[in-house]
Amino acid sequence: MRFLPVFLDLQSGVVLLVGAGELVRAKLRLLASAGASVRWYATDGSHDVSGLDAAVDARIERATGDPLTSDLSGVIAILCAGAGDIGVAMSARAKAVGLPINVMDDLAHSTFIFPAIVDRGDVVVAVGTGGASPVVARRVRERIEAVLPARIGDLAAFIGSFRKSMHARIPEFPLRRRFWERVIDGPIGALVLAGRKDEAEKALNEIADPSAFAGASKDGKAEGRVTLVGAGPGDPDLLTIKALRALQDADIVFYDELVSPEILDRIRRDAARIPVGRRVGKPGIGQDAINKLLIDAAKAGQRAVRLKGGDPFIFGRGGEEIEELRAAGVAYSVVPGITAGLGAAAQFEAPLTYRHEALRITFLTAHKAKDAETVDWSVLTDRKMTIVVYMGMTAAPSVRAGLLAAGRLPQTPVGVFARVTRADAQAVVGTLENLPALVEKIDGGPAILIIGDVVAHSAPWRQSNLNQVISKLLDAAE
Incomplete structure (x- = not known):
């Protein structure tokens, strides 16, 4: 963010306007609607405001002389619209005395820019693109206009x-x-x-x-509560409306390591943020400590959010946490999120179920090799069952060995889907017998393993087959 959006009190001084033509007239309308007093230097010598209403006219001081040598006392900002080379010179003068200046369509000589504005009286929404694309800003403004109540x-x-x-x-x-x-x-x-x-x-x-x-308690203090919120696999646009509301209402947020920065940006600015998660090979504070933090925050009257990657109830220990909250007499609620397995399926077009081919789904976690060793693979050999493995990169050799030993076919399609729904998402597909080699092609996790015939319907699988066909045609042509 290069430009910080701020609101200028136009009642505190005079806005100096330099320029001519329709560009200036548009600025006059805008400034007058905001109640500004305007000192206007017309670079073409004409102060004609015909067509503008009387309210606009009443707020204009028609100035003469050279704006480059004019008195700047009482001026709070300078605008140049249709001013030509004078705009560049005014920019140098404004910067020399520390006055904010906007030279229309000249970002290099401006110290502030005009956003697209939604005006609802005491509620004003400013939409900016850092000067890169006013058209995009206007489109965003139009969408906000459509959903914002008129009153x-x-x-x-x-x-x-x-x-x-x-x-x-x-x-x-x-x-x-x-x-x-x-x-x-x-x-x-x-x-x-x-x-x-x-x-x-x-x-x-x-x-x-x-x-x-x-909602105060009997002692007059605010009643605290805890909300377990599923952050989804990474894309902030996949947050539910209810999740966004919880993040905006929170006094304090305890978040997992895997929650993306883009989602953390959706938290209310003045809310406290406490990281409590851990990643592979890095110890965290422990579940007992997390439970205590949640309970203490709620008993202090805070609205706490436990923000988890994916869904709280799918390998997120949400069940353990609400049991502790319930035992402590703390009010709580749960906001589901899109789990990574569903995010991978949607992004890479890998349907987890498919009529006549995949009738059942099993979700399991294999954080370490010993996790995979405890799985009863014999119940997972049905070809019509899709297996979704969370945290399975490290245990990939054990996952392969367990399924093959139980009788799953070596040619079973598999996909390794990393950092799903994020900008750097990655997918590698192949067969079960080559699963560890596929994992090695991934540039870091977190990753989901999807095992089953449905992977053959995925976009990466289709692309892989196409690449093979093209390679064979090229070999034949040689």
């Missing part, structure tokens, strides 16, 4: 009118935040968005105990 600004103003009084009644900040969340998400917020502000105000005034409304 969302009224809701912000409504809450603003009650903030000071509620601050006095609910001094504890976490509890106060939860109070407003319940207002926004509940019937009162719905009334404001429906244009029934008077009814909403009446309902808010009738709340006798704001702390209790916010």
Whole structure:
């Protein structure tokens, strides 16, 4: 992120505008709509504002003379639109005195840029692309416009009118935040968005105990809880809406090592983040310590999230954690996530079931060779069963040996799918007899092994066959 989005108080000074033509007129409309006072130097000598409404005209000071030598006292920002070479010179002058400047369509000479704006009164959304593509920014703005309630600004103003009084009644900040969340998400917020502000105000005034409304315990403190959230295999777009809401509501997040940075970016900015996971060969803090952290956070009144890669209940120890939470009397909930096996199947078009070919699925974990040795492979020899092995890279030789010894065919298709759904995802396919060699072609995990005839329907398998055909044709041509 090169440009930090900030909001400039246009009531605190004058905006100096330099330029001419329709580009300047567009900036005049924008600045006037934001309540700015504008000092305009028309580079073509014409201050004609015909076609602009009177409200815009009233906020314009028509300046004469040379903007390069003008008095900059009281100026809070400089804009150049259709100013030609004067824009470059104004940029040098602005930078010399530390004033922010925007030279339209000239990123090199600008110290700030204009985002695409969604204006809902007190709610303003700014969308930027760092100047790289204003068209992309506009497209994003259009999508936000489509989903943002028309009266969302009224809701912000409504809450603003009650903030000071509620601050006095609910001094504890976490509890106060939860109070407003319940207002926004509940019937009162719905009334404001429906244009029934008077009814909403009446309902808010009738709340006798704001702390209790916010969910405080008997001692007046916020009640804590723990939410186990499945982060999925890595792609942040695969997070559920419920998972995103939990991450935005959390006071503290305990996350696994395998949770991607892109997903961590979805956590509320002021929430505490505690890494508690481990990777192969690197010891973690231990499950007992994790359980204690979750319980302590909840009993301190915090909304804690236990953020896990994949799904909490598929090799995620979610069951163990909720048993401990239940025993400690801590409230909890579980938000499922897309498990890595499903992510691999979807990304690489490897259907885990297939009519007449694959009627059953088995999920198992083989973190180490000794894990694979404890598996009863004799129940996994059915050709119509797909086997999905988690954490199976290290144990690949034992997985192969166990299945072959039990009678699974050496020619059974297998796929090794690494870092699934991420930008650096990788797939290698082949047969069961060559499984360890396939794993060696992978540039690091985590990886999923899929074993069964369904792998022959996958995109990597089809591509592999195509490459073989092309190679044979080339050999024949020689």
